[in-house]
Amino acid sequence: MIDGTLPGTLHVRIDHHSAVQAAADQARALAVHLRMPGAQPDRAAVLASELASNISKHARNGAIFLQPAPLGTGLDVIAVDHGPGIGDIGLSLTDGYSTTRTLGAGLGAVRRIATDFDIRSDPRHGTLAHARLMLPGSPRPTVDIGALCLPADGQPVCGDGYALAHHGDARTALVVDGLGHGPDAAAATQRALRTFRSCSGAPLPHIISALHKALRHTRGAAAAALRTASGRAEYCCVGNIRAAVLSPRGVRQQLTGQPGIVGYHHPQPQSRTFELTPGTTVALCTDGIDHRWTHAPSPAHLSLPPALLAASLAHTRRRSRDDATVLAFGASLGIT
Numbered sequence: 001m002i003d004g005t006l007p008g009t010l011h012v013r014i015d016h017h018s019a020v021q022a023a024a025d026q027a028r029a030l031a032v033h034l035r036m037p038g039a040q041p042d043r044a045a046v047l048a049s050e051l052a053s054n055i056s057k058h059a060r061n062g063a064i065f066l067q068p069a070p071l072g073t074g075l076d077v078i079a080v081d082h083g084p085g086i087g088d089i090g091l092s093l094t095d096g097y098s099t100t101r102t103l104g105a106g107l108g109a110v111r112r113i114a115t116d117f118d119i120r121s122d123p124r125h126g127t128l129a130h131a132r133l134m135l136p137g138s139p140r141p142t143v144d145i146g147a148l149c150l151p152a153d154g155q156p157v158c159g160d161g162y163a164l165a166h167h168g169d170a171r172t173a174l175v176v177d178g179l180g181h182g183p184d185a186a187a188a189t190q191r192a193l194r195t196f197r198s199c200s201g202a203p204l205p206h207i208i209s210a211l212h213k214a215l216r217h218t219r220g221a222a223a224a225a226l227r228t229a230s231g232r233a234e235y236c237c238v239g240n241i242r243a244a245v246l247s248p249r250g251v252r253q254q255l256t257g258q259p260g261i262v263g264y265h266h267p268q269p270q271s272r273t274f275e276l277t278p279g280t281t282v283a284l285c286t287d288g289i290d291h292r293w294t295h296a297p298s299p300a301h302l303s304l305p306p307a308l309l310a311a312s313l314a315h316t317r318r319r320s321r322d323d324a325t326v327l328a329f330g331a332s333l334g335i336t
């Protein structure tokens with residue numbers, strides 16, 4: 001069964017107070033687009049407005065990311081900035097508290113309205129916040145997944161994409177990077193995601209081979225498949241999509257794809273397996289994310305939950321001239 005194939009992430013730069021309204025309007029529009037019922041679109045707008053307003057008052061170089069939740073059961077509002085950070089998060093989360101003598105609904109309101117809310121702040125790295133609004137009655141996700149998928153600057157469509165599927169206790173993720181960017185890259189990627197829907201339970205090398213056949217008349221793509229079950233992970237990739245396995249102590253392992261272009265040159269795809277111990281996170285990044293973040297990640301980075309890790313990498317390590325995707329899994333994925 002497929003959990004969802006998703007459009008990209010909307011990116012709203014918060015460089016002026018007027019952008020707060022823009023973030024709220026876009027959040028409401030996305031919720032309507034996702035057919036979220038009743039007052040949910042207004043709640044999405046409040047989440048975006050409060051998080052954007054927090055950036056506008058306290059931080060610099062901030063942005064709001066808006067997207068369908070990775071498993072398709074709601075909407076994510078993600079806030080990122082470069083600091084200086086919130087001095088006392090506990091106090092800021094109190095309803096009615098405001099350092100700028102405004103209404104002060106602020107973060108307290110975000111925590112109350114969101115189905116899930118997570119925030120980290122420090123003076124050097126700034127603030128990362130993730131508010132998820134789930135559809136009423138949707139099951140609480142048992143997995144810990146964060147994802148962002150951003151188009152190159154100036155592009156109306158994203159040439160990267162990802163999809164998630166589950167079969168029994170196994171979860172399978174696909175990340176695709178259509179060559180270059182723009183509509184032709186997006187066409188190759190969307191075709192790959194459609195093909196994945198029809199074969200997501202197959203062995204990973206078979207999935208990559210099926211994509212290869214399906215992408216023959218497109219410009220081609222890099223594609224990475226990751227499957228997790230019972231404390232093990234399997235990775236199969238052709239092209240430049242990297243997987244980093246993180247533990248709180250450091251980068252435990254890095255995996256790169258086999259050389260080639262899916263749909264064009266087809267090496268025999270091969271899977272590699274590795275252990276997924278509790279506390280481990282696996283991050284898959286397309287080449288729109290500068291891979292040098294793995295050289296010396298800070299301890300604060302290594303202990304971020306997947307959604308905030310993905311947000312941080314997309315904000316600080318994105319190459320703005322290429323589409324960029326980060327998909328991060330917590331080790332709870334597939335372990336039952």
Ligand SMILES: [Mn+2]
Nearest residue numbers: 177287288322
């Ligand atoms: Mn790329």
